[in-house]
Amino acid sequence: MKHHSKVVAATAVALLACGKRSGSEPSDKPVPTKPVPPVAVGVVPPPVSDNGLPVLPPAPPLPEVPRGLPDRPATSIAPTPAGVALGELLFFDARVSQAGKTNCATCHDPALAFAGNDRALAADGRPNARRTPSLINLAWQSDFAWDGRYSDVATLLTAHIRGQLGDTADAVAARLAQIPVYRAHFVRAFGLAIDAAPAGSHVTAALAQYVSTRYSSTSTWDQVERTPNADKNLQAGYQLFTGLAGCATCHVPPLYTDNRFHRIGLIATPDEGRGKVDPALNGAFRTPSLRALNNRTAFFHDASAPSLDAAIDWHLAGGRGQNADPSIIDPALTKVTLTPEQRTQLGAFVHALEGKQGPAPAPTLP
Ligand code: HEC
Ligand code: HEC
Numbered sequence: 551m552k553h554h555s556k557v558v559a560a561t562a563v564a565l566l567a568c569g570k571r572s573g574s575e576p577s578d579k580p581v582p583t584k585p586v587p588p589v590a591v592g593v594v595p596p597p598v599s600d601n602g603l604p605v606l607p608p609a610p611p612l613p614e615v616p617r618g619l620p621d622r623p624a625t626s627i628a629p630t631p632a633g634v635a636l637g638e639l640l641f642f643d644a645r646v647s648q649a650g651k652t653n654c655a656t657c658h659d660p661a662l663a664f665a666g667n668d669r670a671l672a673a674d675g676r677p678n679a680r681r682t683p684s685l686i687n688l689a690w691q692s693d694f695a696w697d698g699r700y701s702d703v704a705t706l707l708t709a710h711i712r713g714q715l716g717d718t719a720d721a722v723a724a725r726l727a728q729i730p731v732y733r734a735h736f737v738r739a740f741g742l743a744i745d746a747a748p749a750g751s752h753v754t755a756a757l758a759q760y761v762s763t764r765y766s767s768t769s770t771w772d773q774v775e776r777t778p779n780a781d782k783n784l785q786a787g788y789q790l791f792t793g794l795a796g797c798a799t800c801h802v803p804p805l806y807t808d809n810r811f812h813r814i815g816l817i818a819t820p821d822e823g824r825g826k827v828d829p830a831l832n833g834a835f836r837t838p839s840l841r842a843l844n845n846r847t848a849f850f851h852d853a854s855a856p857s858l859d860a861a862i863d864w865h866l867a868g869g870r871g872q873n874a875d876p877s878i879i880d881p882a883l884t885k886v887t888l889t890p891e892q893r894t895q896l897g898a899f900v901h902a903l904e905g906k907q908g909p910a911p912a913p914t915l916p
Contacts, residue, residue, distance in 0.1 A: 601744045603734040609635035613763050618772040618804055619687070626689040627703070629759035632739040637760025639735065640753060642912045645725060648673070648716035654757070657682040657714065660909035663842035664764060669853055673716030679821055681853040686766045686842055690805055696835050696851045697824045698811060703758035708750065719750025726753070731916030766841035771902035772804075787899025790892055795866065797896075799882045806840040806903060812880040815869025819852045833878065842905040859897060866893075 597605040609631035615622060640646055641654045658664040659682075666682030680696050688694070693701060700706035711719050726732040727748050736748040739756055771788070774780045792798040802808045811824035811834040825832030835851045849855035855864055864871050868885035888896065 599734075601737070603737060603744065604731050606635075606731070606734050606738060609738075613765060615689075616765050616768050616772075618768060618775075619765065620690070620804070622689045625692065627758055627762055629763050630739065632735070633756050633759040634763050636732075636735040636739045637756035637758070638913050639732075639915060640726075640757050641760055643726075643915050646711065646715055646717070646722050646753075648721075652715060654715075655912065658685055660912070662845055663766065663905065664761070665846065667846060667848040667853065672714050673712070678714075679819075680851045681848055683836075683838065683851075684842065685761045686764050687805055687839055688764070689762045691809055693809070693836075697822075697826050698836055699827050703761060704751070704754040707754040707757055711750075711754070719753045721750075723748045723750050723753045729916055766839070767905045767907045769841065769903045769905055771899065774902065783895055784899050784902050786892075787895040787897070787902070790888070790896045791899055794892070795886050795888065795896055796882065796884065797865065800837045800880075801840050807837045809837070811836055812882070813869075813874075813878055814865065814883055815872060815874035815879045816850055816852055816854060817874045817878075818854060818872045821852070823851070834880075840900055841903050843900075844904040858900060862897060862900060 599605050612629060612631055612634060641658075644650050644653045646653055655664075657666045657670040659666060662684070664685035669677040669679065669681055672678050683696060688703065693699070694703055694706045700709075708719050711717060711722060715722075723736075724747065727736070733748075735756075736742055736752055737744060740748070740752050742748060742752075771784060774784045775788070779785075791801075792803070800808050800810070800812055811828075811831050813823075813831075813834045816835075817833065822832050824834040824836075843849075843858055846858070847856060849858065849861040850864075855861040865883060866886050866888065868876075869879045869883050870876070870885070
């Protein structure tokens, strides 16, 4: 398992975890405390509520959708502050895995917009068929995984926890229910009775709420876009992106994806991709967003492009780098010849979609 902790926040990505108070949610009200008997000076008694569970600090407000992105679609799951707070703990907790050594962030690196630079080892010790995708802006997605074979995140996670972390979601729930702070979180997030055992569906629901509220923050381009004549070079890059170079046909602003599946000539590693769902689209993969690609050293589902520029040049060459038969390449991807100046402008524009904010620090686990 490769760990990416060497990539540090200095340049960093794109994750907004801050926002204005969104008013107190019913589930966030602090549980009333019992009168605490006096104790010796310097000893802080652990606060316990009437129900015998630890008192939790109020859940932070939901992260706000950054300016420049559309509103969350009504069809997306409805997160609550308490559910997201629990999901955040689970995301970083290795007790979610059977071996107790890996967590979601082991592969989905917060410093890489929750993506990975490799085909990380799954729970069975074998490399995944695909590079770990980013988890930003999932709220606007309706099919999940590179081939979109899952129609909701919680369903994906039921299989994913088994495949990537080696355990069933039910076993994870039972294990964490032994820890009083987690019990209090499950009760608060899902309104469970004090003596009700949390189920695997609560684990996957909380994780789904957490990942579906990770957004890419405002990028340099978002600022330039709102400031006429601010940066002529980037404006020219945007014109090429949406015009001559044809990128915006698939990477549609402002999310920079069309949420569809295309064949772009990556045939070296056999993988049916979307063909699993729709045989007519054998070898097609989801168009990834181009936001928050900071610090990445591997691109595409098979991690075959070693740099952002290599990925851009792959497209400009019409996806012919692996001698794929042109008839199986998406007709929207054609060879485009740019002058050196235009190529520089296009590259500068794609780089300007990088996020400006580093990852939020990992939470303190119970
Ligand atoms: C060992 C590496 C690994 C671990 C651990 C891991 N993932 Fe993943 N994750 C992947 C890979 C690889 C994919 C792509 C799978 C595919 O396309 O078939 C993926 C896909 C996803 C997706 C779909 C994203 C999209 O764009 O559709 C979500 C959501 C997700 N993971 C969340 C999680 C959560 C939450 C955890 C912790 C419970 C987790 N992952 C743990 C490697 C990992
Ligand atoms: C026909 C649709 C289509 C067009 C046109 C297109 N792309 Fe893509 N792009 C994709 C798909 C699909 C992928 C993911 C392919 C895969 O990994 O299998 C992708 C991947 C990428 C990636 C890698 C992202 C990552 O996280 O790995 C970059 C960068 C990129 N495209 C930039 C561009 C640029 C720049 C242009 C214009 C020159 C462009 N694309 C035109 C569909 C398209």
